[in-house]
Amino acid sequence: AxxxxxxxxxxxxQPLDWQQPTADGGTARVTNTFFGIKNYVEGxxxxxxxxxxxxxxxxxxxxxxxxxxxxxxxxxxxxxxxxxxxxxxxxxxxxxxxxxxxxxxxxxxxxxxxxxxxxxxxxxxxxxxxxxxxxxxxxxxxxxxxxxxxxxxxxxxxxxxxxxxxxxxxxxxxxxxxxxxxxxxxxxxxxxxxxxxxxxxxxxxxxxxxxxxxxxxxxxxxxxxxxxxxxxxxxxxxxxxxxxxxxxxxxxYDFNPQSDPDWLEFTPPAVAWLQQRMEEGEPFRIQAYDWGEAPLHANAGWVYGLQDVRGYDSLFSKQYADFMGQIAPQGGLAFNRIDPIAYHNPAALLDPRLDLLNVRYFITDWLIHTEGEFGLGNLEAANLALVQEFAGVRIYENLDALPRAYGVPGATLPTLETLDRTALMPAQVADYANRQVVLNADFDRAGWLVLADSDAPGWRAFVRPAEAAEDAETEVDVQQVFGNFRAVPLEAGQWTVRFQYSPTSFQVGVFASFISGMLVIFLALVWFWQTFISAAAESDSARRVIKNSLAPIILNLFNRGIDFAFAFIMLRILGPEGAGVYYYAIVIFGWFDILTNFGLNTLLTREVARDRGVAWRYLWHTSALRLGLAGLGVPVLLGFVLLRNGLVSPVLDATALAAIGLLYLGLLPNSISTGLTALFYAFERAEYPAGLTSVSTLAKVTLGLGALLLGWGVVGLAAPASSPTASPCS
Structure with a gap:
């Protein structure tokens, strides 16, 4: 403006400075040309x-x-x-x-x-x-x-x-x-x-x-x-x-606002007082009681390190919006805002959900009235206290505010109605960051450790005895409590609990972006190979040797990189136990893969390289031999499983047996694919099977990710790994 x-x-x-009549009979000073159009947003x-x-x-x-x-x-x-x-x-x-x-x-x-x-x-x-x-x-x-x-x-x-x-x-x-x-x-x-x-x-x-x-x-x-x-x-x-x-x-040039940069170094006295309270003890949150001047506008507290229950964001969760809506009407949702408490709704200041939210201080641009018509009685009866007063701002303390973390005894999750505030057990915040919160709890009996932070898919909790090393941690399920917060069960004793935000959706997104990037790189490599290398490599023997060595090496490294990245998300979804079962099945598959292919690839490549006219005969005979060996291996596999389950504990469960069976079925197409690869090597066309393996690797990890996201676990992961050219051992 x-x-x-x-x-x-x-x-x-001419300077713009005049008095505008208002609806209540007064006047308001006007010093700029803004008249309600959205000229200060992205539009x-x-x-x-x-x-x-x-x-x-x-x-x-x-x-x-x-x-x-x-x-x-x-x-x-x-x-x-x-x-x-x-x-x-x-x-x-x-x-x-x-x-x-x-x-x-x-x-x-x-x-x-x-x-x-x-x-x-x-x-x-x-x-x-x-x-x-x-x-x-x-x-x-x-x-x-x-x-x-x-x-x-x-x-x-x-x-x-x-x-x-x-x-x-x-x-x-x-x-x-x-x-x-x-x-x-x-x-x-x-x-x-x-x-x-x-x-x-x-x-x-x-x-x-x-x-x-x-x-x-x-x-x-x-x-x-x-x-x-x-x-x-x-x-x-x-x-x-x-x-x-x-x-x-x-x-x-003269439309955008211009302000003195020294204001960035200025901290209002009320904010400085709240910062000092934050440094002195446990973390707390603030809320505004608005009489029309919007004290400490939403998100402004972030600049000063203050934690506010309000917010201005396009992507806050519906769960949190619904929770705040139970405290006071949220008319600002249409504008992507979580609202302060309005002056005409003072009863909301006594809502116990604000206590659960760890709201210790209310900031207001006027007063919290104590007259009877507001339904609050006096400040003492409302467990409120006026603790600071600055120019235009008053700060009230909520004496009923619960700490950020505390223990609730009992075997069942507490509710707002059943919560006994006199029986809470102590817990302290040892470290507090955006993605990780570490708590120390001292429980004299079994109960629930409650952290007054919003729950969301992706939050995980790890528990270890106090003073123990991190490798002593065990993961426990995070439960939602009071309709918004996080809680984990603990036995009596002293514990260190680490909450970590690690959503699968983020990891899947990163992996999908990685696969997309690798696909672009692969297509670029194919174009580069066809344009600059393929034709020139046929001119002499030395170049053919380099071509048939270089392409498999580069693409094999390419495939290993994809498998390495996929291992991260696979381990995250399957967990240690599921990943162990899958890799155990791969080891069993590897035995029989060696049995069905041992020496046959070398034989096929050597003989066909000598005389390409016998290619079909050697491919047919070696493929028949591979399939025959795979058939002979079935009773061997069954005997191994029976012997293993009889002698080793724990026995292989149905998931492990299904994964082994699917991978073994993959021996049939995989053996044919291996023979064809050897044939291409004999014809000095090593880049073709190498490229096909890269395509199958991309398909394998994409289908495997889909199977994991659908909840099919180890069995779902074994199915695409058993497809032709997609050897799980690669």
Whole structure:
């Protein structure tokens, strides 16, 4: 917003400082031009006039000129459609309902104007295409040149016409004053400008700048048809850069707020007092009691290290929003906010859920009244105490606030109704970070350790005796308590409990991104190989040797990297026990894989390399021998399982037996695949089986991840590992 307005009648800037009447009969001081439009969010974007004209040219140019059209390929259509869709979305038209109701989770986002970012990107790309078409059509006749001439003329005429119209309106202001008055009222500009004349003066400057920019844009387009150059650069290119820079600078240099940076070093006294309380003892949370001045605005406490139950975020959990809604109405949810307690709802200050939230202090811009009509009695009866008073801010202490962590005796999870505050057992916060919280608990009997932090999928808990090393930890299940918080069961004694946030969804996302990146790298390697190496390698024997050695080595390392990354997420989902069962099954598979293939690959490669005419015969005979050995191995496998279960404890369960069976079935296609690999080596085409193995590795880990996410465990993981070319031993 601006703090001055331009008066075209006196040709001077006037400070904006006036008193606006309010609904209650008073007045409010107005010192800026803000009148309710969202000009301080992401939707308040300005692209400039020339980029919009160039974007239009980018869409139109080449439509009747095949050569120019082919240069941009399908991109102008793609980006044009994206710009159109973004416009529909960012203005909140009914088209946004397709996203809002059609895609899960989007109804949490109430900010369609952020599609202005997508629109900005699309316009920039189209403007680049338009600038390119100007360069390529220079000095040539055609439709593009015709559109440039029309655009130049239209821009110049519009700019000159607007400028003349402004001068005419200034001279005849008394005649247009009623129209200006209607605009002043209809646009809600009465909230920023004391009268229609001031509003006219403010917009007169903006319209005058627009007229000048239109003339400048017309001049740039006119220059683009001239052969004038300076040091190899067309004159219109330099003019375009200067005009765009000037346009954006004039639009924003005095619009964005400017503040003294020393304010960043200033800490308000009330905040400093709360910081001192935080340093002195256990962590606590704060809440605001708002009389209209929004004390310590939501998220502002983060800057000072204060923990607030309020928040401003597009992605807070529904669970937490519902929990806070039980304390007080959350009207700010439509604006992605968890609200303070409003002045007309003082009874919410006594809600026991605030005690569970560890809210120790209330900040208010006025008072917590004790009169009977508010239902609070006096402060002592409400277990509240006024502890500090600063200029415009008072801080009250909630004497009923529970600590951040505590123990509740009993075998069943406590509820708000059954919680006995007199029987709580002590627990202290040893370390507190975003992803990890470490607690020390001293229980004189079995019970539940409650941590007053929001529960969410992905939180894990590890327990060890106090003073014991971390390798003594055992994992326990995290339970949700009081509808929002985390709790774990503990026996009597002294314990150290570590809560860690490790969501599977994040790890899956990282792995999916990794696989996508590896796929791109693989395709790039294939292109590089076919373009630069494959044909040249046939020219002499030395290059063929290098080719048949290099490709398998590189792709084998590539496959190992994928398997290594997959092992992380597999271990996270299966856990130590499940992973142990899977790797035990792989060891058993490895025995029989060696049995069915021992020496046959070498035989096949050697004999076929000597005489390629016997390739089919050797492939057929070795494959039949492999399958026969696999069949003979079945009774051996059954005998091993029976002997092992009779002599070793614990016995193999159904999961392990199913995994071994699936992997053994994979011997059949895997043996054929191994024989074909040996055949390719004999024909000096080692890159083909190596590439196929990489493809199968990508497929194996992708299918394996899907099986794990579906909850199929070890058995589901063994199925894709037994597919052709996807050896679990690889």
């Amino acid at each position: 601006h703090h001055t307005t331009f008066d075209p009648f006196s040709r001077a800037h 308040g974007v300005y692209l400039g006039i020339l980029p919009l004209l160039l974007a239009g040219l980018g869409l139109l140019s080449g439509l009747r000129e095949p050569k120019l059209l082919a240069l941009a390929g399908p991109y102008r259509l793609i980006w044009g459609m994206l710009a159109g869709v973004a416009v529909l979305f960012m203005f909140g038209t009914p088209a946004y309902a397709v996203l809002y109701y059609g895609l899960p989770g989007v109804d949490q986002l109430h900010t369609p104007f952020r599609w202005a970012w997508v629109f900005t990107l699309a316009v920039c790309v189209l403007a680049g295409i338009g600038a390119e078409s100007l360069l390529r059509s220079a000095g040539k006749a055609g439709w593009t040149a015709q559109w440039v001439r029309w655009g130049s003329a239209a821009s110049l005429i519009s700019g000159v016409g607007l400028g003349l119209g402004l001068l005419l309106s200034l001279a005849l202001y008394d005649n247009i004053a009623p129209l200006v008055e209607r605009l002043h009222r209809g646009l809600n500009a009465t909230a920023a400008f004391p009268d229609a004349r001031t509003f006219y003066g403010y917009q007169f400057r903006n319209a005058l700048i627009l007229a000048g920019l239109l003339i400048g844009c017309g001049g740039v387009l006119w220059l683009s048809r001239r052969p004038w150059r300076w040091r190899g650069v067309s004159a219109w290119q330099g003019a375009a850069v200067l005009l765009i820079a000037l346009d954006l600078f004039v639009a924003t």
